[in-house]
Amino acid sequence: MENRSLPALKSQLNELLDDILAHDGFGTIRVDVRLLKRGQKEVILDCGKQYRFVVDFPASVSAADTGHRTA
Numbered sequence: 001m002e003n004r005s006l007p008a009l010k011s012q013l014n015e016l017l018d019d020i021l022a023h024d025g026f027g028t029i030r031v032d033v034r035l036l037k038r039g040q041k042e043v044i045l046d047c048g049k050q051y052r053f054v055v056d057f058p059a060s061v062s063a064a065d066t067g068h069r070t071a
Contacts, residue, residue: 009053016047
């Protein structure tokens with residue numbers, strides 16, 4: 001299990017998106033998120049190769065803190 005920070009996760013996702021956009025064919029990125037104990041989330045980026053991240057994400061963090069809108 002790799003413990004990585006949220007900025008590293010975002011950087012990897014951005015890099016994968018850049019790779020797919022530069023590719024001449026079809027590409028898919030899949031993001032799976034699972035809740036873990038102790039305020040952590042497991043995030044798996046799947047783009048033919050899997051990248052696994054475990055990030056700290058306390059339950060008290062709201063959508064406003066992350067810059068995302070709620071439905």
